Amino acid sequence: MERGSRRRSEPEEDKGRMKRTIIKDWKTRLSYFLQNSSNSNKRKSKKAGKHRNYFRPSPEEAQLWSEAFDELLANKYGLAAFRAFLKSEFCEENIEFWLACEDFKKTKSPQKLTSKAKKIYNDFIEKEAPKEINIDFQTKNMIAQNIQGPTHTCFSAAQKRVYSLMENNSYPRFLESEFYQELCRKTPISRAAQGT
Secondary structure (H helix, E strand, O other): OOOHHHHHHHHHHHHHHHHHHHHHHHHHHHHHHHHHHHHHHHHHHHOOOOOOOOOOOOHHHHOOOOOOOOHHHOOOHHHHHHHHHHHOOOOOOOHHHHHHHHHHHHOOHHHHHHHHHHHHHHHHHHOOOOOOOOOOOOOOOOHHHHOOOOOOOOOOHOOOOHHHHHHHHHHHHHHHHHHHHHHHOOOOOHHHHHHH
């Protein structure tokens, strides 16, 4: 009788081990994104004399992300978690494009606007681009024409399509993911796992 119960518990142990491995992988990816995003902020904040640490959000804060996609994108940790999720699904080019467009819209210098427009086009829009996003032919053609004399809105149509794609497809899957569910649970992660 003991042998039968051991056999039944082995698949459960394997499942538990696999679940812990997946969560550990998510935490590693998330700490990578947080580290990269905080490194760029450290350079900026050293000039201003400020230094910010990023910690795991409370379960209540993480639960706010489920109320609206914009809540997730507006939160530094939420954005990093979503990027890690998209990377695990091999579609991180969507959030990278959206972020590049957000940065592009803040550009003031006409020279920088032109160079950033070309970079975004080369990285995300043109055929066989390294991070080509999935948009229709008409939108691609419209962008190709718009970047000849770039304005802050030349990527708006594509950015709206990518935003909609993430909001309607990737975001619901993120909310159902084991990693997000773990963030919403009350059980804390040890400081060592947070990278502090």
